[in-house]
Amino acid sequence: MAENAKRNNYDETKYSMDTHLIYGKFVTDKWDYSHHVTAPISSSTTFRLDSVERGAEGFMRFAHTQEFGDKAPIFIYDRLGEPNKDMLEENLAYVEKGEMAVSFASGMAAISAVLGILTKSGDEIITHNTLYGCTLSLLTNWYPRYNIKWSPIDLTNIQNLSNTISEKTKVIYFETPANPNLEIIDIAEVRKIVDDVNKTRTEENKIKIVIDNTFATPYCQRPLELGADFVVHSLTKGIGGFGTDMGGIVIGRKKYQDLLQLYRKDFGGVLSPKSAWSILTYGLPTLPIRLRQQIYSATKIAEYLNSHPKIEFVNYPGLPSFKFYELAKKQMRDFNGNFAPGSLIYFVIKGNTPAESKENGRKFMDYAADYAYTMTLAVSLGHTRTLLEHPASMTHSVVPPEELSARGIDAGGIRLAIGLENPDDILFDLEQCLKII
Numbered sequence: 001m002a003e004n005a006k007r008n009n010y011d012e013t014k015y016s017m018d019t020h021l022i023y024g025k026f027v028t029d030k031w032d033y034s035h036h037v038t039a040p041i042s043s044s045t046t047f048r049l050d051s052v053e054r055g056a057e058g059f060m061r062f063a064h065t066q067e068f069g070d071k072a073p074i075f076i077y078d079r080l081g082e083p084n085k086d087m088l089e090e091n092l093a094y095v096e097k098g099e100m101a102v103s104f105a106s107g108m109a110a111i112s113a114v115l116g117i118l119t120k121s122g123d124e125i126i127t128h129n130t131l132y133g134c135t136l137s138l139l140t141n142w143y144p145r146y147n148i149k150w151s152p153i154d155l156t157n158i159q160n161l162s163n164t165i166s167e168k169t170k171v172i173y174f175e176t177p178a179n180p181n182l183e184i185i186d187i188a189e190v191r192k193i194v195d196d197v198n199k200t201r202t203e204e205n206k207i208k209i210v211i212d213n214t215f216a217t218p219y220c221q222r223p224l225e226l227g228a229d230f231v232v233h234s235l236t237k238g239i240g241g242f243g244t245d246m247g248g249i250v251i252g253r254k255k256y257q258d259l260l261q262l263y264r265k266d267f268g269g270v271l272s273p274k275s276a277w278s279i280l281t282y283g284l285p286t287l288p289i290r291l292r293q294q295i296y297s298a299t300k301i302a303e304y305l306n307s308h309p310k311i312e313f314v315n316y317p318g319l320p321s322f323k324f325y326e327l328a329k330k331q332m333r334d335f336n337g338n339f340a341p342g343s344l345i346y347f348v349i350k351g352n353t354p355a356e357s358k359e360n361g362r363k364f365m366d367y368a369a370d371y372a373y374t375m376t377l378a379v380s381l382g383h384t385r386t387l388l389e390h391p392a393s394m395t396h397s398v399v400p401p402e403e404l405s406a407r408g409i410d411a412g413g414i415r416l417a418i419g420l421e422n423p424d425d426i427l428f429d430l431e432q433c434l435k436i437i
């Protein structure tokens, strides 16, 4: 802390999370920038160490946060830690109600890191049937090489979990809402079953619950408060918010921070400081205002689609007709406790046969790609622009057609990720696109 740095005398717990996301930790041990209004961008791969002693101290402290606590860090080299990433981690841990956060180059780097520290050869991972496409690919294409077994089950029927857990189970992993069909899993129920099994296990062997909270963002849901051990995010989506930078984060208990930092150092999936800065400066401060607008629009659009004669069904956590509406109301709450059903909608276009439904879906998508101003045919979500994708042929193309339904995906299913446009303009475009089928 520089001598002229001003320590603020405020108690940040007295302010709302919306405001905290704008100010963050104005004076932080991670970096003294008390004379900047916006955190400066740090762009240095390596750091001057002043003396051999200070260098030795820095290496000794690295990934020993348990012993050295929150002492002002000694930065050594970007891959070990640097100011912009550290500040982003501090803020994300705070907003997700976690004790610590470790950032990564992408959501997939974060997911592979948390699974990497929690499993070894011979262990088993249980997941929900429906998962983000690359998480599925990680578990099916790579984990067999490490002799880590994957058991996908329907976690919306919690009985399945008790029946599947074995001595070797180390991790229960799921998304809620799940990608792409938005199925919702009862976090408290999973916690109960896991607690029961963990009673007879040593600390080392206790099963951990890991939740991918990318779809909800911490604005709509804080899984650690609901019973998860770890939360992962793709920062590329709603938290980044503008579609300009990739990133990932793992949030959880302090005792795992060192392992995650070591994993990141050795596997090398570090978040770029410039991306960390963008997410800290643009993404986090605007998260509440973006999500409020997106939820408002998504609710309006989901209601419109739900009453449209050419639509088979609509899944949106905020629709009373949605199978998981009551559970969504329990779990998805904004910082003030209001129901916050998120920015994603999944809907299926009608057809007399699955093939016709798929063909209608394709026609709809192609027409939208050519003529819709406010719906862009693209993967990703949580953007300023509304994005539209067809999971069966795009994000989930790794799933063979005969397995699609087992993975919770309809051949004609379409995922709509609402942006910041005027919702009436999106409705206008949807109307035009639905006319042609």
Ligand SMILES: *Cc1c(COP(=O)(O)O)cnc(C)c1O
Residues within 6 Å of the ligand: 106, 107, 108, 109, 132, 134, 175, 179, 212, 214, 215, 233, 234, 235, 236, 237, 246, 247, 248
């Ligand atoms: C995008 C996404 C990921 C992967 O994140 P990347 O930043 O693209 O690596 C993981 N889970 C979900 C639910 C996602 O939407």
